[in-house]
Amino acid sequence: MLALDPILEGPLLWTPLFIIIGKVLFIFVVGLVATMFMVWYERKVVSGMQNRIGPNKAGPFGMLQTLADGIKSFFKEDLLPTRADRIVFRLAPFLAFVPAFLLWAVIPLGGDFSNGNDGTVTWFGHVTRVQLADPPVGILWVLAMSSIGVYGIMLAGWSSGSKYPLLGSVRASAQMISYEAALGLSLAAVLLSSGTLSTAGIVAGQNSLVDWNVISTGIVPFVIFLIAVTAELNRPPFDLVEAEQELVGGFNTEYSGIRFALFFLSEFMNVVTMSAIMVTLFLGGPQPLFDIPVIPGALEGTIWFLVKLFAFLYLFVWLRATLPRLRYDQLMDLGWKVLIPISLGWFLLLAALREFSPDGDAAESLRVVVISFVVAVIATGLFAAALKVSARNRAAANQPADNTGVTV
């Protein structure tokens, strides 16, 4: 199944072009509004959890507080540290901001997926999807964009020519790449059950509640993905990047005014987009949990999508209000010694189950088991040999040091 947006087929006419432009604008508005909402929502929910009132002056329930803060940042002086690398310092906010936006391009925001429909809607006589683009490798796009986001943070810290930002950015990149590996590996489990890399295809495959990937892959990849995403977003309890007590503000210490606002915006936008990606991958995106009467199918998809999205946003805020920050070695241990082995092992288990489950013949299963056993034995042998060689090398390296009496 080659999942592509049907609107792009055939000769390019004016109506499809306007529909595409409309979608671009719509997604921009959705992205910005959702981000501003998230900032307000986080402040309000956290204050509720801490027995405070939170923003309540600007607009109803203080909802315009974010807007006020944003406007304020326009009027703030833009400081450029004398030691900074000028070009990279100015480029870095874009590198953080643009990928955060581009992630929205492949997320199905709505459409009628219920009862096995393929999620297309008809606008002005043209069949299309409620998503900007549906490339056949949408998931790779998601991973690529979240990786490019690391560059923004890394370069921002490095180019500041200051110590705290540098430390913050090096920490951030190490943390993000560590969890990116776990993220990718747990994502492979989803692909195993859905059989396509297109986001619309993945949503279409999660037809009923039991088909939702959170259940059909077992809960483990979802939990690993959630943890990895939290770390990837530098959200508490993984916010070592901007640990205020140690690093002042982290990578964006030297940024001020609107450039800082761009970082802030992209950070919160990433929270929203990553939640949307989790909804798409594991919770069926716009798939309805039950049918809401009266409301037409396409709109219903959007409503369900938003409901699931808010659940994740709340979860992120909740985590922030509840959990204390991890230590750096704990963070690395969790990433490399727990999440990556578990996600790899679970992936292998799922693949094997898939191979056996339906009407697999016994001889085939036996063969796989035997071969797996042989592989395990050989791997253990290789591992033992490697340890032996390295022990011998270390002994050899220490030998001359002992003779001359110099300690190395």
Place this chain on the structure above:
Amino acid sequence: MSVYLREYLTVVWFGVAALAIGGLLLGLAALVRPSKPSYDKGIAYESGVDPVGIGWSQSQIRYYVFALLFVIFDVEAVFLFPWAANVERYGTFGLVVMLVFIVLLLDGLVYAWKRGLLRWV
């Protein structure tokens, strides 16, 4: 132009629009914000005291080790994706081949673990 390329062209336009929005925000801010540079504003922030030395310093070699390990596992993930999406087509043979591949890489991880490379001091 194929549909496939058009799909990406849409995304490219979206990216251009994102760049434009960012540029617009920065440009707008450049018009309205004050600019009174001074020596004190230009020095690096170090909790209020004068900065010591230069801002760029060497960082731990551990970061490099983790970066190397990351490359390995990320490339592994990229190899896994196309296989995972078509697991039925490759059948048992594919499963065994992938098993060998993953186990070898896990071997490397366990080796790094055993040698203490994953321990953060």
